[in-house]
Amino acid sequence: xxxxxxxxxxxxxxxxxxxxxxxxxxxxxxxxxxxxxxxxxxxxxxxxxxxxxxxxxxxxxxxxxxxxxxxxxxxxxxxxxxxxxxxxxxxxxxxxxxxxxxxxxxxxxxxxxxxxxxxxxxxxxxxxxxxxxxxxxxxxxxxxxxxxxxxxxxxxxxxxxxxxxxxxxxxxxxxxxxxxxxxxxxxxxxxxxxxxxxxxxxxxxxxxxxxxxxxxxxxxxxxxxxxxxxxxxxxxxxxxxxxxxxxxxxxxxxxxxxxxxxxxxxxxxxxxxxxxxxxxxxxxxxxxxxxxxxxxxxxx
Amino acid sequence: xxxxxxxxxxxxxxxxxxxxxxxxxxxxxxxxxxxxxxxxxxxxxxxxxxxxxxxxxxxxxxxxxxxxxxxxxxxxxxxxxxxxxxxxxxxxxxxxxxxxxxxxxxxxxxxxxxxxxxxxxxxxxxxxxxxxxxxxxxxxxxxxxxxxxxxxxxxxxxxxxxxxxxxxxxxxxxxxxxxxxxxxxxxxxxxxxxxxxxxxxxxxxxxxxxxxxxxxxxxxxxxxxxxxxxxxxxxxxxxxxxxxxxxxxxxxxxxxxxxxxxxxxxxxxxxxxxxxxxxxxxxxxxxxxxxxxxxxxxxx
Numbered sequence: 229x230x231x232x233x234x235x236x237x238x239x240x241x242x243x244x245x246x247x248x249x250x251x252x253x254x255x256x257x258x259x260x261x262x263x264x265x266x267x268x269x270x271x272x273x274x275x276x277x278x279x280x281x282x283x284x285x286x287x288x289x290x291x292x293x294x295x296x297x298x299x300x301x302x303x304x305x306x307x308x309x310x311x312x313x314x315x316x317x318x319x320x321x322x323x324x325x326x327x328x329x330x331x332x333x334x335x336x337x338x339x340x341x342x343x344x345x346x347x348x349x350x351x352x353x354x355x356x357x358x359x360x361x362x363x364x365x366x367x368x369x370x371x372x373x374x375x376x377x378x379x380x381x382x383x384x385x386x387x388x389x390x391x392x393x394x395x396x397x398x399x400x401x402x403x404x405x406x407x408x409x410x411x412x413x414x415x416x417x418x419x420x421x422x423x424x425x426x427x428x429x430x431x432x433x434x435x436x437x438x439x440x441x442x443x444x445x446x447x448x449x450x451x452x453x454x455x456x457x458x459x460x461x462x463x464x465x466x467x468x469x470x471x472x473x474x475x476x477x478x479x480x481x482x483x484x485x486x487x488x489x490x491x492x493x494x495x496x497x498x499x500x501x502x503x504x505x506x507x508x509x510x511x512x513x514x515x516x517x518x519x520x521x522x523x524x525x526x527x528x
Numbered sequence: 529x530x531x532x533x534x535x536x537x538x539x540x541x542x543x544x545x546x547x548x549x550x551x552x553x554x555x556x557x558x559x560x561x562x563x564x565x566x567x568x569x570x571x572x573x574x575x576x577x578x579x580x581x582x583x584x585x586x587x588x589x590x591x592x593x594x595x596x597x598x599x600x601x602x603x604x605x606x607x608x609x610x611x612x613x614x615x616x617x618x619x620x621x622x623x624x625x626x627x628x629x630x631x632x633x634x635x636x637x638x639x640x641x642x643x644x645x646x647x648x649x650x651x652x653x654x655x656x657x658x659x660x661x662x663x664x665x666x667x668x669x670x671x672x673x674x675x676x677x678x679x680x681x682x683x684x685x686x687x688x689x690x691x692x693x694x695x696x697x698x699x700x701x702x703x704x705x706x707x708x709x710x711x712x713x714x715x716x717x718x719x720x721x722x723x724x725x726x727x728x729x730x731x732x733x734x735x736x737x738x739x740x741x742x743x744x745x746x747x748x749x750x751x752x753x754x755x756x757x758x759x760x761x762x763x764x765x766x767x768x769x770x771x772x773x774x775x776x777x778x779x780x781x782x783x784x785x786x787x788x789x790x791x792x793x794x795x796x797x798x799x800x801x802x803x804x805x806x807x808x809x810x811x812x813x814x815x816x817x818x819x820x821x822x823x824x825x826x827x828x
Contacts, residue, residue, distance in 0.1 A: 268569060268570075268626045268629075268630065269568065269569020269570055269626055269629050269630075270568065270569045298601075299599065299601050299619070301598075301599050301601065301619035301620055301623070302602065302619045302620065302622045302623040302626070303623075304623075305619075305620050305623035305624070306623045306626060306627055308648065309623060309624065309627035309645065309648045309649075310627065310644070310648055311623075311626065311627045311630050318601075319599070319601030319602045319605070319619050320601055320602065320605040322602045322622075323601075323602045323603075323605035323606045323608075323609055323611065324605075324609055326568040326569065326602065326606060326611055327606060327609045327610050327611030329568070329569050330568065330611055331610070331611075341610075344610040345609055345610050347610070348608060348609045348610040349608075349609060
C-alpha cells in the first residue's frame with residue numbers, strides 16, 4: 229500500500245497514472261480539507277471531491293474538478309436570484325454536497341461521511357480527510373482576510389496577498405486512520421500539489437510529521453523555476469515566507485523527505501534531488517512519472 | 529385590491545382564474561407557512577412557492593407545486609450517493625429554496641426574503657407569508673411526528689392522523705395586516721381548512737382583522753365527491769368531517785359570504801351556491817367572475 233498526500237490539482241494527475249499500475253485498494257489518499265466550506269447550505273470539500281470523483285471514474289478531467297457532463301440548473305437560477313455561488317456547483321455535484329452536509333449535520337465525522345460517499349460511488353481506494361476538525365485557509369489581503377477559495381476561484385488569484393492564515397478553534401490533529409495509513413504504507417508520496425494551501429495543512433495536523441519521519445517519503449516539487457505547474461502557488465509561497473521554487477518547497481519538506489523529485493527543466497539546483505519529467509500534460513506522462521516513482525519504492 | 533388566503537392546490541387554482549379579471553398588482557396572497565421546512569440546506573415553503581411560481585408564470589399547473597419543466601438531477605443523484613430526500617425537489621425549485629435560505633441566514637425576515645424573491649422574479653402581485661414566526665405543523669401518527677408537508681407528499685394514504693401538532697401560533701405580520709386593511713375583500717380559497725387555512729386563521733390577530741373585512745370563503749368539499757383520503761384524515765384530526773357545513777363551522781363568524789358547490793346536497797344556511805369545481809382554467813375564471821361580482825355588489 230502507498231499513501232499519497234494530496235490537494236485538488238497536481239497530485240490527482242499523478243494518481244491517474246498510479247491507478248494504471250496499482251490496484252485501487254492499494255492506494256490511500258490523505259486529502260487536504262483546509263479549503264472546505266459550507267456553501268448554499270451544504271458542505272463543499274473541493275479536494276476530497278476531486279480525489280473521490282477520480283477514483284469513481286466520474287471526474288471532469290478537463291478541469292480536474294466537478295463531475296463530467298454535469299448540469300448547472302440550480303447554480304444558474306441562483307445567479308438570477310442574486311445568489312453568487314463563487315464556484316460553479318453542478319447539480320450532481322450538489323447532491324454530494326447535500327449528502328455530506330446532511331451527514332455532518334447529523335453528527336457524522338468527515339472521515340465517516342467520506343467513507344460512506346466513497347462506498348456509494350464504488351470507490352475502492354481509501355480516501356481520508358486529513359482531520360475531522362475544522363481548519364480553514366485564509367489569505368490576508370489589503371482589504372482583509374478572505375477564504376482561500378474566494379481568493380482563488382472568485383478573484384482568480386488576482387488580489388495582492390501578504391499572508392496565509394489557518395483558522396481553527398482547536399489545533400487540527402490527524403485522524404487515527406491517517407496515522408495508521410502512513411504507518412502501514414510501503415512509502416508515502418507527496419504529490420505535486422500546492423505546498424502552501426494543499427500540503428502544509430496536512431503537515432500541520434498534529435501527528436503527521438512525526439509519522440512521516442519514521443516513513444520513507446518521496447515528494448514531487450510542483451515548481452519549474454518560479455512558476456508552479458498549476459494553481460496559485462507562487463504568490464502564496466511568498467506570502468507564506470518561502471521562495472516560490474523547488475528550493476522553497478524542499479525547505480518545507482526537508483525534515484522528513486527521503487527523495488525529492490524536481491522537473492528535468494527546473495533551473496533551480498538542489499543537491500541530491502532526483503530529476504524526472506513531472507509535467508503531466510497527458511495520461512502517458514502521468515503513467516511515466518508513476519512508473520518511475522514505483523520503481524523507487526519497489527525497486528523493480 | 530383583493531387579498532386571498534391560500535394554500536394547497538385549490539386556492540391557487542382560483543387565483544389563476546382571478547388573474548384573468550384583475551391585474552396582478554391588485555392581488556395580494558397571504559400564504560400558509562405551516563408546511564415550511566428545511567431540506568438539504570434550503571428553505572422549502574410550498575404554499576409561498578406555489579403562489580410565487582403562479583405569478584411568475586412558471587408553476588407546474590399539472591401538480592400545483594414545483595416549476596414546470598424542472599429537472600431533478602440533484603434529487604435523483606442523491607440516493608446514489610448516500611443521501612436522499614423525502615420528496616422530489618427540482619433543480620430550479622432548489623435554487624429558490626437555497627436563495628431564500630441565504631436571505632434568511634443574512635437575517636432577513638421571511639416576509640422580506642419573499643419580497644426580494646418576488647422582485648427577482650419580477651412578480652406584480654404581493655405574496656406574503658402569514659407570519660414570520662415558526663408555524664410548522666407536524667402530523668402525529670400515533671407512532672411518530674412527521675412534518676405536515678412530508679405527510680402530504682409521501683405518507684401512505686392510510687396513515688393515521690391523530691393530531692396536528694405545532695407550537696403556539698405566531699402573530700400575523702404588519703404586511704398581512706396592511707394588505708387586509710387595504711383590501712376591498714378577503715377571499716378564503718377552496719383549500720383544506722385543517723392543513724392550509726386554519727393555520728392562517730390561528731395566527732394571533734388574524735381573526736380580528738377578518739372580522740372587520742368583507743370575507744368570502746369557498747368550500748373545498750362537497751358531499752358526493754369523495755375527498756382525497758389525506759384531506760379527509762386531516763379534517764378528522766381537527767374534529768370535523770370533510771364537508772361544507774364543517775368548513776363553515778371551522779371558519780365561524782369571520783365569513784360574510786360562504787360559497788358552496790351548486791350540487792352539494794349538504795346545506796349551509798345562507799350560503800351562496802356556485803359551480804366550484806376547478807378542473808380547468810375556464811371553470812376557475814367563471815368562479816372568479818362570480819366571486820368578483822359578489823364583492824363588487826357588497827362593497828359598492
